[in-house]
Amino acid sequence: MKPSAFQYERPNDLHAALGLLASGDDTQILAGGQSLVPMMNYRLAQPARLVDINQLSELNYIREDGDVIAIGALARHAAIKSSPLILEHLPIMAEAYDWIAHAAVRNRGTLCGNLCHADAASEMPAIMQILEADLVLSKVGSSRTVPARDFFIGIYETVITADEMLTEVRIPKPLPGTGWGFEEVAMRRGDYAWCTIVATLQIEDGKITAPRIAMAGVETSAARLTAAEDAIVCQTPGAALFVQVADAAAQAADPADSATGNAAYKRDLVRALLPRVLNVAVSRAG
Ligand SMILES: Cc1cc2nc3c(=O)[nH]c(=O)nc-3n(C[C@H](O)[C@H](O)[C@H](O)COP(=O)(O)OP(=O)(O)OC[C@H]3O[C@@H](n4cnc5c(N)ncnc54)[C@H](O)[C@@H]3O)c2cc1C
16 A cells, blocks of 8 residues: 655754744655655545654753653664663663564654553553653744643544644653552564553552552553542552552543454453552562
């Protein structure tokens, strides 16, 4: 398959790129191209114009900014996965990348492109929500910051507007001693998730504090499991509690119809994976 005809622009700096976004309808940003190009080839996307941001080296960074790890729009999955800063402060991201696509795709694909693509079965939207990341959306003359939790609307749908670019993801460093868990069921490692559950938490005086739990691959977009969080906060961790919470989360889930399983199966995955994730997170909290 080949894409339909399109105009191609390759600006050299952010200012020029934002100007192009402001100047025309039906324009899409080309980052790693790992999702956009297949969609164009299948004619699921037929933008009139592409703005290729691969020359914007100013956006290719992963850096420490006080209590925040800042990741620019051109940081590739592979660079993030092996970054010493990520391994030290955000190991859940490095672990998750073992499940996200394959080395060749990770060498080109970007975190920002992944988030803007907003596939319902994509892992990073769930992880950004439990890490309480902020997304910086820039356009000519201004920028706004949107919490990851408010960014995703539905399948392939976010709050970003046509004249905006996601220029930076800002992730607060988790407190020392934060435990994390990641579990996924997919056809194979590297395929999109049938169900992913992720969590972070702390343990203080034997009780769970600051639990954050999210899932992907189940509903139309990644979502925080706030009822489960409320059910375990200030509680002593334990198998019976986690099974009870997982059962409630499975019942409350509203699985989307998908080729990767019917609603009952998706609920079973939530029920099975959630206790495992919480047990691992507790064992890592210190
Ligand atoms: C074989 C294969 C397996 C994969 N498996 C997984 C998987 O298991 N899990 C997973 O999560 N992903 C998976 N992916 C997708 C991969 O993670 C993509 O790299 C990612 O989704 C898109 O990043 P990109 O930089 O390639 O974006 P592109 O494909 O260039 O763009 C994707 C969309 O985001 C927009 N966009 C890109 N950057 C920006 C920006 N900075 N601001 C605003 N809009 C922007 C584009 O206009 C486009 O609409 C897989 C891909 C392939 C080909």
